Structures are given as C-alpha cells and as structure tokens.
Amino acid sequence: MSALTNAIEILRCFSSARPDLSFADVMALTGKPKSSTSRLLRSLRDCGLLEQDPHTRRYRPGLLTFELGRLHRAHDDLISMAERELREVCARTGHTGYIAVLDGYEQVVLRIVPGSNPLRVVNPPGQRTPALATSNGRAMLARLSDEDIRARVPATYPKLPRNSPQNFKQLMARMDEIRRTGVSEAADESIEGVGSQGFALKSGETGEMIGIAVSYSVQATTAAERANVRRELAAMAAKLRRMTGDPLEQDAARVKTGTR
Amino acid sequence: MSALTNAIEILRCFSSARPDLSFADVMALTGKPKSSTSRLLRSLRDCGLLEQDPHTRRYRPGLLTFELGRLHRAHDDLISMAERELREVCARTGHTGYIAVLDGYEQVVLRIVPGSNPLRVVNPPGQRTPALATSNGRAMLARLSDEDIRARVPATYPKLPRNSPQNFKQLMARMDEIRRTGVSEAADESIEGVGSQGFALKSGETGEMIGIAVSYSVQATTAAERANVRRELAAMAAKLRRMTGDPLEQDAARVKTGTR
C-alpha cells in the first residue's frame, strides 16, 4: 500500500458528519497499528493535507485540501454550462436541481441549485449515493454498456430503498425504459416523499458524463406539475446536447449492438 | 521524496491558469525523468486525484480533489462566523471583503464577499499572495513574534510592489504601527489603484488565525469613506474578538516582552 493510498484512506475518514478526528479515531477507522498511524498523520500534517488543533490535538482537513478543491473548479466547462441551464429551469419551476457524476456504482453530487419551494436540500455537494437509487444516477448508468453496468454493481446486489430496483433484472428493465424514453424518474427512493426526474449528459469532446436532475416533494406536486418538469427537462436536455455535442445517437446504437 | 510529496508537487502544477496539463508539461514543470512521471501520473489517475481526457490524453484535477475540497468546508466555524459579519459590512459599505489565512510568508484567500461597487474581484479564492504586500496579510504577521516573522520572510527579501515595505526594517516599522493602532492599511500595492484595510482574528479556542480585509478603489473613495470603513472594521473586529475569545491582549504583551 503506497503512501498515497494510505493518505487517501485517512482523508476519506473525514466527512461533514466527522469534521475532525483524534489519533484514536483514525486508528480505529483505518485499522492500522499505532506506529503507522502516527507516522502517516504526521506526514499528512507536514504536507498540509491535515491540520492539528494545538489544543485538542485533533486532526482536521488542512489548507491543502481547500486548495486542491479549488483546482477542480477550473475544469468545469461542461458542469458550469449545465449549471447555468439548470438554474433557469429551477427558477421557473421552483424545484431543486442537482448535478452529479458517476464514480463506480455511486454518484457524487457536484452542484446544487436550491429551488424556491420549501423542500430542504438533503444531498449537499460531495454527497455519495448509490447511483442505482436516483433518477440521474440511473440515467448515467443507462448510457453505459450492459457489461459495464454489470461490472459496476457489487457482486452481492446491494439493499436499496423500496422503490429502487431490487435486483439486477429489475435494474436492467429500468435501463431499457430509460434508453427507450430518454428520461429517468424516481419517487420515494433515497428519501421518503421525494421524487425526481433526471437525464445524463455527455460531452462530445471529452466524453465526460454528468447527471442532471430536478427534485421535488411527491405529495406537494400534481401530475400536471410533474409533466411540466418533464417538458422542461426534455427541453434543457435537447439544448445542452446540442451545445456539448452529446453523441447520444451513436451511443444508443452501440449499446444496442453490443459494440464497444 | 515520498509518494505523497510527489503527488502534491504534481497537483500543485495545476492552477486556474493551467487547468490541464500534458505528460510533457508535467515532466517539464517537475523536472522528473520520464519513467517517474509516467508512473506517478498513472497512480494519481488511478486513485482519482487526476482525470485523463480520453481524447487529448491531457490530465486535469479529478473527482477526489473536489471531494477533498469539500472536507475543508466542514471545519469552518471561525471562518463562517467571520464571513457572516463580513457580509453585513460589505452590504453596508458596498466594498469587497476578503478572508485569508497565513501559510509561510504567503496568504491564501479563503472567501470573497463581492461588494456592490463595480470593483472587479481580482483575488479569487485559492489565490496566494505574499502576506507582506496586503493589509490583512501584514495584520496576521503582526500578531506573530518578531523572530517568527523573521523566520518566515525569505532569506533574500523579496521584490515587492512600490508601496509595500521594501526591506526588513520597513516591514518591522509597519508591524509596530499595526500593533499600536490595531489596524492595517494598504494602498496601491499588489494591485494598482486598489486599497484595503484589514485586521487579524485569532480563535481563543483553537488558536487558528485568519485575516479579514475590506478592499476598495483608491480613486473612487473619499477619505471620509475610508474612515467609515475603518470604523466598520473596528466594530466588526471588536464583535468577532468577543465571539471567538481572541487572546489579543495577552498576545500583545507576549510580543512586547519577547516571551513565547
């Protein structure tokens, strides 16, 4: 295990729920011996990835993590373009918008556009969720080949919320539906009472893919309102696909024939 | 040189001016041999710190840098408390506010509060500037002991803008003035025509220190307006010092007597 892997393992122990950790916490969470933990924490601190509270001696993410986070913002043409469009849709509909990327079988929230409706934001940026259980997560998966999807789903199919696909067969049925209709819906999955619709956008230039979704309270919306969201999303998808040169058609053909 | 140091050296090559780099760029910037560069880039890519554009094969900061950046936000009680106050002052005065921290002899911008006045934001978050050449940078330095300041300034005194202290003696004169008056001013230094006033805030609990400044166009402000900024800042400083338990008095005594 390289120094880098170790460093990342430790950094991943921190989260908004656990913003700072003691030596013992890190030892428990990583399961490494004392001496290794001591050395690793020291080197992370020395290089700026961690800071240590001089009083409590607890560790927290350091200045360098902030600087690294800034770097990522530099490469966000696709994301910021999508964010601009999403902002308009959210302003018109009052609902909350999400932009996320796929990482393995999880998705990571990159941006949030709070709506005017009083639905509290539940997935802050950085949040990881199984992609199988969200509308835009499934929309992203649907653009991969079947083998690729199979490779991403863990060997033992994970336990998901009631309305999410409960096994691989159900998942593939959803994939087919998304590929056919071009939209992905979710209701009462990751969060009770919350529904969403989403789609996946792929850059023709870089091939990078993001998932865009609009989320709302199921009880507080009418079917007509949800149909309106669907129309808004379809329009945004069409516009963004044109702007980014999304190779959707070729992709669909490739998936169908099984070519890589 | 450990894997971690190498990784950071490479990541530091990226910036908003250079959001993506080719293999050759990285080789040139780090001065490492081909084989090492190849291996390092691969491992950074594998662990998610870098992404590679499949088409151009260029590298850019990866999803993990985004996630790490999010972590830093988790520990920002002091910073967000200061940001809230700064927001109010900026709303009242129309000027632009900055929050920064000290790192060696440089400061790093953490937060910006854009004002309503049409002064373009010139230092985005993440920006590094010699602390000697900014109002809040000097305010932070002034709260260190003289030996500590001397240790931070590079052996050969750096070339700074016209109105910044040009040598160590001038710097120490400024330090004394800041310690005496409690405020730090800058005009026409890092950026032509831009002035600022700032102070340093230290948490009584954690001992961490941040610099807070309000920045404005020198031409477009009157002396009265600048005096108003000074009053606003003094009020904010007093309030924040109370809230955070800033040990300013003890510090001042320590610096004076040279105790550590």
Added chain:
DNA sequence: AAGAGAGTTCCAAATTTCGGAACCTCGTCC
C-alpha cells in the same frame, strides 16, 4: 520503410514504509 515524438515497461539499486516493542508524557487515582 525509416525516423521522430511521446509514453510505457523493465530491472537492479536506493529509499520508504511496516509494525512490534520499547519508550515517553501527561493526568488520575490511591
């Protein structure tokens, strides 16, 4: 078909990392 440019892989030597054990250093309890 040869050559150049851009990267990758190989390998033995040099450097780091590993983890158990001994060793600190406080604060606490008797």
Added chain:
DNA sequence: GGACGAGGTTCCGAAATTTGGAACTCTCTT
C-alpha cells in the same frame, strides 16, 4: 509520591515501493 493507563512517539530490521536509465512500443510523419 508513585503506580497506572491512555494516548502517542521513536527505534529498528524486514518487506515493499520508488527510482531512473535503457530498452521497448505506438502512432504519426516524411
């Protein structure tokens, strides 16, 4: 005061990684 334990650091030989030159692969270009 002294023993104790929690929390953490340092030491050291064994094991694993990293290094960088050289050979090799790929992909263009001429």
